[in-house]
Amino acid sequence: MTRGTPIPETVTLHVPFKLVKRGGRKEMQMPEGAAQPRRTDNTLVKALARAFRWKRMLESGEFMTITELAEREGIAPSYMTRVLRLTLLAPDIIEAILDGKQGPGVNLGGALEPFPVEWSGQSCLFHGGART
Numbered sequence: 001m002t003r004g005t006p007i008p009e010t011v012t013l014h015v016p017f018k019l020v021k022r023g024g025r026k027e028m029q030m031p032e033g034a035a036q037p038r039r040t041d042n043t044l045v046k047a048l049a050r051a052f053r054w055k056r057m058l059e060s061g062e063f064m065t066i067t068e069l070a071e072r073e074g075i076a077p078s079y080m081t082r083v084l085r086l087t088l089l090a091p092d093i094i095e096a097i098l099d100g101k102q103g104p105g106v107n108l109g110g111a112l113e114p115f116p117v118e119w120s121g122q123s124c125l126f127h128g129g130a131r132t
Contacts, residue, residue: 040100043108048097051086082112090119093126102126 063069
């Protein structure tokens with residue numbers, strides 16, 4: 001094995017970004033126009049999974065009321081109701097959340113707020129990133 005040119009001992013790599021604090025943690029912010037890698041919001045995905053699981057349990061007759069199911073799960077019925085509302089999201093929004101392609105401001109707190117039942121009305125909120 002032969003070397004044509006010597007390998008330098010130090011390589012300098014310039015990556016333009018800045019650190020910003022969000023919600024008590026530091027986050028890397030890329031410059032304008034840079035491709036932003038999407039990450040799946042595990043909290044939101046877990047809430048979706050719970051919502052569909054609870055919906056299935058209620059529809060199967062395993063539990064007769066939300067109150068009964070909430071008691072079994074050890075959570076407040078009002079919270080369960082808000083999470084169950086996620087099952088009303090349009091299929092393309094659910095797919096975007098699972099793929100990490102939802103709007104940049106979409107998180108669980110915003111998703112649990114009331115949203116339009118019509119799928120067309122949901123699109124601008126969840127794809128447009130108006131939810132924070």
